[in-house]
Amino acid sequence: MKKINPVICIVMVIILIGTGACTRAAYKAPVTNAQPTATLSFPVSTQPNVMGEVISGTNTALAAMGTFVPTTQPEEATQEPQTTTQVSTAAATNTAAPTIQVPTPTPGLPETYTLHKGESVYCLARRFNLSPIDLLSLNGLTGYETLPVGYELKIPSGSEWNLDTERSLLDHPTRYTVVSGDTIYTVACAFGDVDPNAIIFANSLSEPYELTPGQTINIP
Secondary structure, eight states: OOEEEEEEHHHHHHHHHHHHHHSSOOOOOOOOOOOOOOOOOOOOOOSHHHHHHHHOOOOOHHHHTTTOOOOOOOOOHHHHOTHHHHHHHHHHTTTSSSOOOOOOOOOOOOOOOEEOOOOOOOHHHHHHHHOOOHHHHHHTOOOOOOOOOOEEEOOOSSSOOOOSSSSSSSSOSEEEETTTTTHHHHHHHHSSSSSSSHHHTTOOOOOTTOOOOEEEEEEE
């Protein structure tokens, strides 16, 4: 058997090693489990109009990315309600000064009348322009009785004051200073032909129409 030259063997081994190095795949670094980093698929502009594009919704790149793009407010939200003028008109109507109805002092003649404190037959005869005689006669009175508060008198019709004295006892219109014990009824009787309702209206009094000593009231 023919012996192989050792030098030739060494050369062949070197050639084989070099050939394997050329064909072997390059070394790859181990792959880590790092989380993927999101990247923008569009260039972010640093120009001032980017914010305007976001607000107006014209930046289609942001829309494609699923980014929330605020829209402008609905048109009706920026407009005044249509009922504003109507409400203002109604409010102006409600705050207008009310029309004051002037009460008629004892309209016509009542069929009956209930006496208040300080009133008498002659007081009512002056106030209602009645004949005291007719008023007394209709109620079976002589004129000397002291009638209690709450006494109900019948009022005659077709009768007029027929005494020689004036129906009015004090001049009016005027101003009167209230004294202790006064009521609108006693004050009306003191003036003769003045109706308590007229005193109430002239002084804007409210129930129970109480008067305070020292108070000054208008007598119509």
